[in-house]
Amino acid sequence: MSSRRRVAVVALGAVSALVLAACGGGSASSSSGSSAAANGISNPSDVTGGTIRMANSGDWDSLDPADTYYAYSWNFARLYGRSLVMFKSAPGADGATLVPDLAESLGVPTDNAKTWTYKLRTGVKFEDGTPVTSKDVKYAVERSLDKDTFPNGPTYFNDAFDLQGYTSPYKDTSPDKLGLKAIETPDDQTIVFHLKSPFSGFDYFAQLPATMPVPVAKDTGTKYKEHVVSTGPYMFKTNELGKSFTLVRNPNWDQATDPNRKPLPDGYDVALNVNADDIDNRLQSGDLDVAVEGTGVGPSAQGKILADASLKKNTDEATVARLWYANINSDVAPLDNVHCRMAVEYAADKTGYQRSYGGATGGEIASNLLPPVIPGSEKFDDYATPNNAGDVAKAKDQLAQCGQPGGFSTSISYRAERPKEKATAESLQQSLAKAGINLTIKPYPSGDYFKLYAGKPDFAKANGLGIMITGWGADWPDGYGFLAQIVDSRVIRAAGNTNLGVKDPEVDAMIDKALQTTDTAAREKIWVDIDKKVMTDAYILPGIWAKGLLYRPPNLTNAFISDGFQMYDYLALGTTRK
């Protein structure tokens, strides 16, 4: 395999760089919530009926499975669509395991994991009673490749296949619109994916909503989101864009074809663009069942809930696969010297970082990259300091080795609209100053932070951005889903990067090795080694592993947090409110 090809594989999803940084709020939480649902199932029940009421403080990016890129949306999409593979509907770590959904089994790799074959279950139907075939899955994946029409979705498939010029089924001249050579459908129940390069984790791609079948005859392009044709236990009854939508039971969904779902409520009412504080109030008053974004209650509600035992018992603390951190930019002197970067690691007061995110309620102090919720991750601390408050003596020792015994000056950037990042910058400014590292704080607009400022290497270098505050969450809880976009140097482009400066050929080689390792335990070990290598070279100052304080009203049954989505599993919920 040529190095170019390897780069292409590693770059899978590279252009999704901004997404994860924007995909959630990493809300504050408490270490003192009841966490009944986090550790197991809260209010277990098999009672059916009722309607679950959800609200979203913003708009949905899209209900179209080809055009959505939020964890809550992928979680919710399983109610109305069936992808080839899915995260198991189970609490905790079990919820991060992949199980076959539309497929009979997980993918069967051949040709050194370059070819993946799935057999579809028989008897699965669309909401109109039409049988689902492998061609409907192929068509769904094909249309997801069209980023002009569906700009929001991930680009994993675009990068995984040798497209041979194929851009969209809407420009496909073949009569059945199934002209993509990289996917074969030898019969109605079989679908075969041919990748450009080996990829051991293709089942994670197969769980993307983009593999939820779409009937070509019902496809209306960007309008399809107004009525997605269901294959799941629920289908759309109403959909008022930007306002609300409702789901009702799908009469053509057959429990016999679906071992993963036990749909309890009769339907779902989802309100959009609802005031965030109002959502928290309504959850507490019982006027709402679920804050669908799953990032936790806001700061004002958090204070009230934690101070009231009767409310606190209804909370769950979700550990999120998200790291708030700062990149130490090796492009900017003297941070091109590893000892100067190590001085930053030692001088940083992590407790200040944590306070910026609401103290212990905001998350756990991070000592390395991989969040604990990611399978196989290990905690280690190469730069331990007393009480995580920084160690000026060690920092000065590193400064001396760096040739900067009197310290140095550089700039720190953050996203202007994020008060937590502002507080972090100010905290680091104070703690690093004790070691003689003087920081000039430079805020930049969130919307263009990656495209024009911190994520643009030329700009960062020219403006001396030695430290750049940012955050990152995984598309799915796995080393590749978390690390590839922030430590692989080959994903760095002219602008729009989320890898803000980790450039280490050894790390790149280790990523290649992980991608070809089909043994899960061995692969997870490599991701940990990559984490250690990046920390050894002090490219990243880890801040905190985010947590979210979720509130569930007492009427909500079967509530549990799965590691797959790090929020309530929406497939399992029920309600006692009829």
Add this chain to the structure above:
Amino acid sequence: MAVYIVRRLIAAVILLLIVTAATFVIFFLVPRLAGATPDDLASRYVGKSAGPDQIHEAAVRLGFTDPIVVQYGRFVGGLVFGRDYSTGPISVHCDAPCVGYSFITQNPVLPDLLDRLPVTLSLAVGAAVLWLVGGVATGVLSALRRGSVFDRTAMGVALAGVSLPIFFTGLLSLSVFSYALGITAPGGSYTPFEDNPFVWAYDLLLPWITLAFLYAAGYARLTRAGMLDTMGEDYIRTARAKGLPERTVVVKHGLRSALTPILTIFGLDLGLLLGGAILTESTYSLPGIGKYAVDAIVNNDLPKILGVVLLGSIFIIVANLIVDLLYAVIDPRVRLS
């Protein structure tokens, strides 16, 4: 009168064109002058994962690479003739008057605005009735009982009303009346009038009162000041000397004269509210024009913002026209010509 109205309507159309041109300049020309490229503008519409090539393709497809005059011409052409937009397999026609097409939600803007208009209309008109009645009545009574406990209390409350922002009074009243006492509807509640007028009123009661509290305060103070001025006029003394009943003196001679400036402000306020009661709708999660505008701003959805600006301008122009016409009714000295 008819000539006056026609002349005002023509002026209104010209004004609207100026407003759209100004908005266009602010959103599309000023960023370019500030160094933004067409690709920078297009990057808002291509999702989070787009590469440079894809962003450029979008810039060409959305017409951002064309001269600003051509873009504005297309916009005005859309207003008159409508426009076609591609959605992938099918093409969507945005009927005239096409005030814009959101490249984020992939929908024409006007149907969205019209869909949300009843919410804003319900909120604004209901609140306007409350604040006009409450504010003017309080102002008149305060003026007539100047220095009394009522006057001092009413003006104190009015001061609080003017000072407290909606997002404070709104959240506080929701917390107390909806969530603690459970006597009003929770946030996000809206039932169309035609579905059930009683539920419609129940759902909107708290937003009405909150919004009216803010405006009534100002109207009470304005009315009080106007009435104090008017009631000290010679013609009021004359009216009383003629032996007219006090009620007639106050209502027909005093209040009628004091109403002229109130009416002017009312026209502007109502026009502005119809263009979107942004804070009230956001606080109560009401899916009206104001919430639509906020969401559009958050998402940098320029065609939507342009649509809201256009609609808001229309309301303000129409409201002012009506106010000007009403002057002639209220004040016999005014002649429209």
